[in-house]
Amino acid sequence: MINSTANKQVKRVVNLRNRAKARREEGVYVAEGLRMCRELSIKDTEILYVTEGFAGDRENRKWMDGFRFEIVTDVVMKVMADTQTPQGVLAVARQKTYTLEDILKAPRNGKLAIMVLETIQDPGNLGTIVRAAEGAGITGIVMNRETTDIYNPKVIRSTMGSICRMPFVCVDDIRQACQTMKDSGVRLFAAHLKGMNNYDQEDYTDNVGFLIGNEAGGLTDGTAAMADCYVKIPMAGRVESLNAAVAASVLMFEAARQRRNRKG
Known part of the structure; x- marks a missing residue:
């Protein structure tokens, strides 16, 4: 479990959330909330970050099957999230490329x-x-x-x-x-x-x-x-x-x- 806001993964997510340049350079973006994250395929998702409470729900755990994920504390999730009241799940997803x-x-x-x-x-x-x-x-x-x-x-x-x-x-x-x-x-x-x-x-x-x-x-x-x-x-x-x-x-x-x- 990630319980420190100084963790390098947490810092990376915050950087990706705040900086378009970082998103462009890495070719990824941050998606937040259950509805949005459920739109993502396993193939398009680099990693999920979820709280203990979110992961403890049986339906949520069933949906998470096949995804790579990390559990974080509520405090860490609040730092990573862009919203005031996070839903307990966010993803780092791969950008799509079209011409x-x-x-x-x-x-x-x-x-x-x-x-x-x-x-x-x-x-x-x-x-x-x-x-x-x-x-x-x-x-x-x-x-x-x-x-x-x-x-x-x-x-x-x-x-x-x-x-x-x-x-x-x-x-x-x-x-x-x-x-x-x-x-x-x-x-x-x-x-x-x-x-x-x-x-x-x-x-x-x-x-x-x-x-x-x-x-x-x-x-x-x-x-x-x-x-x-x-x-x-x-x-x-x-x-x-x-x-x-x-x-x-x-x-x-x-x-x-x-x-x-x-x-x-």
């Missing part, structure tokens, strides 16, 4: 639907977009390097497990990536104040991508110029714009609605 070419591979029974994110800064927004993307049937996510680290613990928690299933890639040049998508037959849409048509007046049943920009500044002019079409989300009352995650969700689920209707 833009992977994102552009058409699904077996459908068309591409890609989220393109430029400099999303809020971890909660990014995690919500990943989770909503899975729910809406999005086939992949493309982000620039300035977008917050997708393996930030707050992002991981916000995805509620979708991080394990949603393909994504970080690119050095978002505009070049947009051009590659266009060359591959993906029509790009941007929610933009210059949009002529409402978002629900366009056709999203073919290969499409949706461009979503920074929470404060929106899309940069250069990236917005890569869009084939600007659309607007009409507002009632005095609201001028939507949260980035909400705007992304509106577009993603409109595409999902159209595709369901097309199949019907």
Whole structure:
């Protein structure tokens, strides 16, 4: 049992939790809580850290079978965890690796639907977009390097497990990536104040991508110029714009609605 917060394993977990550079260098991340950890396969998990109380539960012990794990004290778990009230389990998991070419591979029974994110800064927004993307049937996510680290613990928690299933890639040049998508037959849409048509007046049943920009500044002019079409989300009352995650969700689920209707 690990009972000292000075233990090198504990220090490593805290470092991985706090530093994106450390996560990148080691190719791992920290996942916390039973729901999130249960999404991880044995193959994708380096090690579990669990408290005595957690490990003492029969159902938990049954689930842990096959995983490498270490038991830690409640005090040590509180130091390792990112949340105020840890659930008694966290994992060091292996990061997944995708390429833009992977994102552009058409699904077996459908068309591409890609989220393109430029400099999303809020971890909660990014995690919500990943989770909503899975729910809406999005086939992949493309982000620039300035977008917050997708393996930030707050992002991981916000995805509620979708991080394990949603393909994504970080690119050095978002505009070049947009051009590659266009060359591959993906029509790009941007929610933009210059949009002529409402978002629900366009056709999203073919290969499409949706461009979503920074929470404060929106899309940069250069990236917005890569869009084939600007659309607007009409507002009632005095609201001028939507949260980035909400705007992304509106577009993603409109595409999902159209595709369901097309199949019907």
